[in-house]
Amino acid sequence: MAFPGPILLKRIPAEPGGRHLHRYDDYVATGGYESLKKALAMPPADIVKLVVDSGLRGRGGAGFPCGSKWTFLPKDIHPRYLAVNFDESEPGTFKDRYLIDYDPHILLEGIAIAAYANSITTSYIYIRGEYHREAQILEEALAEAYSHGIFGQKHAGTEFTHNCYVHRGAGAYICGEETGLLESLEGKRGWPRIKPPFPAIAGAFAKPTIINNVETLACVVPIVEHGAAWFKAMGTPSSSGPKLFGISGHVNAPGVYEEELGIKMSTLIEKYGGGVKGKFKAAIPGGISMGILATNQYDAELDFDIGKKYGVLGLGTAGVIVMNDQTSLPRILRNIVRFFSHESCGQCTPCREGTSWMHKILNRIVAGRGKPHDLDMLLELSQTMGAMPGTTICGLADGANWAVKTFLQKFPDDFKAVVKSPLVAGVSVPMAVTVSGAAAAPAGV
Amino acid sequence: MAWIVENRLKAYTPTRAEPYLTDTMRKTMEDTYLLRYPRKQAALLPLFHMVMHEYGYIPAGAIDEAAAFLGITQAQVQDAVSFYEEFRLQPSGQYAVQVCRSISCELAGHEAVLGKVRELLGTDPEETTEDGKITVFAVECLGACEQAPCALINGKLRGNLRPESFAQELQQLPPLPQHGDHSAGNGAAHAAKIPGATASKVEPEVHGH
Ligand SMILES: Cc1cc2nc3c(=O)[nH]c(=O)nc-3n(C[C@H](O)[C@H](O)[C@H](O)COP(=O)(O)O)c2cc1C
Ligand code: SF4
Ligand code: FES
Numbered sequence: 157m158a159f160p161g162p163i164l165l166k167r168i169p170a171e172p173g174g175r176h177l178h179r180y181d182d183y184v185a186t187g188g189y190e191s192l193k194k195a196l197a198m199p200p201a202d203i204v205k206l207v208v209d210s211g212l213r214g215r216g217g218a219g220f221p222c223g224s225k226w227t228f229l230p231k232d233i234h235p236r237y238l239a240v241n242f243d244e245s246e247p248g249t250f251k252d253r254y255l256i257d258y259d260p261h262i263l264l265e266g267i268a269i270a271a272y273a274n275s276i277t278t279s280y281i282y283i284r285g286e287y288h289r290e291a292q293i294l295e296e297a298l299a300e301a302y303s304h305g306i307f308g309q310k311h312a313g314t315e316f317t318h319n320c321y322v323h324r325g326a327g328a329y330i331c332g333e334e335t336g337l338l339e340s341l342e343g344k345r346g347w348p349r350i351k352p353p354f355p356a357i358a359g360a361f362a363k364p365t366i367i368n369n370v371e372t373l374a375c376v377v378p379i380v381e382h383g384a385a386w387f388k389a390m391g392t393p394s395s396s397g398p399k400l401f402g403i404s405g406h407v408n409a410p411g412v413y414e415e416e417l418g419i420k421m422s423t424l425i426e427k428y429g430g431g432v433k434g435k436f437k438a439a440i441p442g443g444i445s446m447g448i449l450a451t452n453q454y455d456a457e458l459d460f461d462i463g464k465k466y467g468v469l470g471l472g473t474a475g476v477i478v479m480n481d482q483t484s485l486p487r488i489l490r491n492i493v494r495f496f497s498h499e500s501c502g503q504c505t506p507c508r509e510g511t512s513w514m515h516k517i518l519n520r521i522v523a524g525r526g527k528p529h530d531l532d533m534l535l536e537l538s539q540t541m542g543a544m545p546g547t548t549i550c551g552l553a554d555g556a557n558w559a560v561k562t563f564l565q566k567f568p569d570d571f572k573a574v575v576k577s578p579l580v581a582g583v584s585v586p587m588a589v590t591v592s593g594a595a596a597a598p599a600g601v
Numbered sequence: 602m603a604w605i606v607e608n609r610l611k612a613y614t615p616t617r618a619e620p621y622l623t624d625t626m627r628k629t630m631e632d633t634y635l636l637r638y639p640r641k642q643a644a645l646l647p648l649f650h651m652v653m654h655e656y657g658y659i660p661a662g663a664i665d666e667a668a669a670f671l672g673i674t675q676a677q678v679q680d681a682v683s684f685y686e687e688f689r690l691q692p693s694g695q696y697a698v699q700v701c702r703s704i705s706c707e708l709a710g711h712e713a714v715l716g717k718v719r720e721l722l723g724t725d726p727e728e729t730t731e732d733g734k735i736t737v738f739a740v741e742c743l744g745a746c747e748q749a750p751c752a753l754i755n756g757k758l759r760g761n762l763r764p765e766s767f768a769q770e771l772q773q774l775p776p777l778p779q780h781g782d783h784s785a786g787n788g789a790a791h792a793a794k795i796p797g798a799t800a801s802k803v804e805p806e807v808h809g810h
Binding site for chain 2: 177235244245246247248249250252253254272278280284285286287288289292293296319321323324325326327328329340341342343344345346359402403404405406412437438440444477479483487488491495497499501597
């Protein structure tokens with residue numbers, strides 16, 4: 157099926173002038189809270205099954221199947237919590253903010269359905285501290301929803317009680333990692349937890365907890381309305397449904413656009429993003445943790461299989477960052493590792509020290525004082541620290557790793573050009589590319 | 602992240618007769634935030650958001666009072682508070698100007714913005730203007746990359762910045778009443794409202810381009 161047009165963004169016209177914040181009445185007048193009504197007439201287990209059947213995968217970065225996450229909750233342990241991940245701090249990502257700026261009730265409806273389906277009595281919306289305006293929007297939307305019986309005692313006419321609260325973060329990227337989020341919710345520093353136990357077993361306040369991204373929960377609303385088959389008909393077999401894509405960087409019309417998963421990046425950029433400003437050189441598929449797509453990967457399909465096919469970590473947040481041929485990739489890579497070094501929570505030595513050294517090395521490379529072996533050192537670092545080699549607690553270090561190794565492997569000349577040692581001027585120094593796989597990932601394979 | 606290694610036993614804690622946690626704050630905690638969580642400690646972030654809102658920074662005395670109020674140790678409070686960048690342990694200017702320095706803003710020329718600010722205001726990131734009005738911060742992605750380069754002025758987003766006009770706008774910001782000065786309607790001074798505490802309407806401002 158072709159993409160039928162905006163689903164999550166159906167209340168948000170593409171024309172900036174036509175956009176406005178939908179309050180409760182606007183939301184209901186445009187079909188809002190009908191899915192909740194429908195859900196409340198269903199046995200909770202049927203809703204979970206519907207979400208499983210829809211193939212909905214998490215929109216927060218990892219793409220974990222949402223329905224199976226819900227089935228991990230142990231049967232008889234109560235209370236259980238829902239933590240909504242609205243930390244959205246991955247550079248290049250702004251889709252959740254855009255949705256909430258205009259249509260906060262779609263999230264609240266998704267939360268109410270998820271809570272009913274999973275017998276959850278308290279939900280917390282964890283919102284990053286910098287989203288002042290969005291916190292206010294959600295507070296006001298919640299107040300409206302409470303006054304209409306969506307939350308509170310006797311949830312929407314049933315015997316079920318469910319409360320929902322906003323919990324503001326205070327400026328720490330790592331609180332987007334789901335267990336860092338839980339620590340922060342509990343009033344501690346946002347240090348990710350060693351797993352297991354997984355949050356579904358012992359999460360917030362040591363009770364079973366589901367953590368879902370804003371967009372994931374918003375998707376539940378149309379799934380309940382139109383059914384699993386309808387949802388699955390969009391996208392690809394392993395990546396079903398619509399997706400919010402962010403586009404920023406060197407494009408003519410940066411913004412948030414909705415399309416089905418599997419759309420070609422080139423189509424997204426040209427049809428929605430107004431085309432590349434200048435000549436396309438590279439793009440990051442979804443937040444800076446994902447690594448980089450090469451010049452010949454412009455047509456990459458944006459879905460959850462992108463990692464395997466194109467030698468990146470994954471789709472991530474689908475916040476596409478586009479770079480033209482005037483871009484200095486060493487400077488951009490320095491910006492990326494500076495971010496990770498600054499945001500590393502510091503509890504794992506390889507991550508704290510490794511990202512810091514990556515930053516120092518790139519600083520000297522950008523300053524023109526880099527040595528060819530600096531590139532080898534960067535590559536070596538990127539292969540030895542991180543959750544995937546098994547030396548760190550969370551995935552932050554891997555984000556730095558994927559950025560470093562894919563930049564160096566896909567654009568070696570850009571880096572070699574700036575580390576020519578003065579002693580061997582004019583001689584191209586070979587760089588040892590030792591990471592298997594993606595070194596020269598062909599386009600479209 | 603902030604790494605604060607400090608011997609709190611030896612640290613000088615300025616005190617004052619009046620408690621830092623005001624009666625209003627305590628009442629908001631009792632009536633709203635403490636009810637939301639099964640453990641008191643979980644209300645630590647909302648409490649310190651109120652402290653930041655009131656004073657513009659976290660006075661050391663507030664940490665001690667919060668520990669007593671939440672029933673945890675001062676070390677636990679210090680450990681948590683010092684982790685979060687938005688909880689500033691030192692006073693800053695009346696306006697906190699947070700300029701994004703992450704990838705999309707670099708691609709859109711954030712360095713020119715910071716450069717112009719330096720030229721016109723004489724401040725680098727982390728510095729306060731001589732009149733105490735503005736503190737500039739270079740921060741990570743603000744989640745508004747489609748409006749790069751962008752910044753927050755006391756919590757309010759400003760996008761698609763042009764170096765010259767933005768720096769001029771900063772120069773022309775009106776002086777604000779002092780933090781903690783209730784007579785002058787301090788609440789209005791900060792764009793960020795205390796969540797849950799008010800029924801005020803969010804401004805119908807449209808983001809984007
Ligand atoms: C360092 C790090 C930062 C993350 N930041 C976010 C975030 O800001 N928002 C988000 O939804 N997920 C974030 N995630 C992913 C979460 O850990 C988690 O997978 C997600 O919230 C689950 O929701 P979903 O299954 O609905 O996607 C982050 C992960 C890591 C490792
Ligand atoms: S990998 Fe880095 S960010 Fe994650 S827990 Fe370890 S030190 Fe913290
Ligand atoms: S990179 Fe500046 S707002 Fe995202």
